[in-house]
Amino acid sequence: MNDDLKILAIDTATDYLSVALLKGDVIVSEITLFAPKKHSEILPEILDFILEKNDMKISDDIIIAISIGPGSYTGLRVGISFVQGLSVSKGLKIVAVDTLRAIAFRFAPNYIPVAVALDARAGGIYAALYDIVGKPSPIIESNVFGLAELSYELSSRDKILFVGNETIYNKMLSEVNGTSLIYAGGPKPSAGMVAKLAIFEVHSGRFLEPELLEPKYLRQFKAGKRKRKPIL
Structure with a gap:
């Protein structure tokens, strides 16, 4: 076990929002909330709460693990944009984990x-x-x-x-x-499982540059057609 390993995992791929902190190979904190369309609003608060609870601050020895889909177009964009911003501003390494694989790992x-x-x-x-x-x-x-x-x-x-x-x-x-x-139940995500799978990515050196981080949509997003305003 690598006691120095610290992974902050985030999953925004579904209507749930999940954030977890792993130290060594142990999940020390995890919060999962049903928060449809509120990921961008709640994510920073949960992250700050988990870090404060564990007497930690964002530093360059933390690795960020992000669930990259498949899943919600909006949810994935929120999580990935947030992680890209953290990586660039704090110099954090990033690893990506398939959403369905993390759910299966439970x-x-x-x-x-x-x-x-x-x-x-x-x-x-x-x-x-x-x-x-x-x-x-x-x-x-x-x-x-x-x-x-x-x-x-x-x-x-x-x-x-x-x-x-x-x-x-x-x-x-x-x-x-x-x-x-x-x-076996509904597909409730777990950032803890994202963090556990991220250990394999870290040991294999599969880190991603923030600009190369892409969501796994599998299906192209189709914007709805705008309705024309009625002519009065």
Whole structure:
């Protein structure tokens, strides 16, 4: 264990906001709140609270870990912009962690693979399938699927833990063939798991320059058409 290792992890990829502090290999503080559309407002306050609670200040020996998606367009932009600003102003190193992989890590170790699914809107599903005997290794890489396509990918696989929206799970029960789909709860993120996975990135030296940090949308953002004002 590296007692000098300090990782500040942030996850803004969903309607939840999660921030955690890891020292060595131990999560010493973690706060997760349901805060739709309030990430930019609450994130600085939570960060300051966690640092003050642990008698710490932002310094260049802290590594920032950020969950980069797939997930909410707005949420991801908030988290990534915040981390870029911290990195540039304080000289902090950055590592990136896949959002679905971090959610899957909550259930490790387990001999049953775990599928993580998030609503991607417009009929799409952000999903991936992981082997979680050790650290999560992708069996099916994170991508955007239709319901029928994802059901086909998860069929004929014995047992799978399913983590995701319960509505998606109920729809898939009648679509998946030859697989026992076990519902394991909603896709609540954990910055603590982001921090734990970040340890592997740090030891591998996979740091990112702030300008190269990009969200993993998987689907292009489509702005809504502006409505014309009626001519009076």
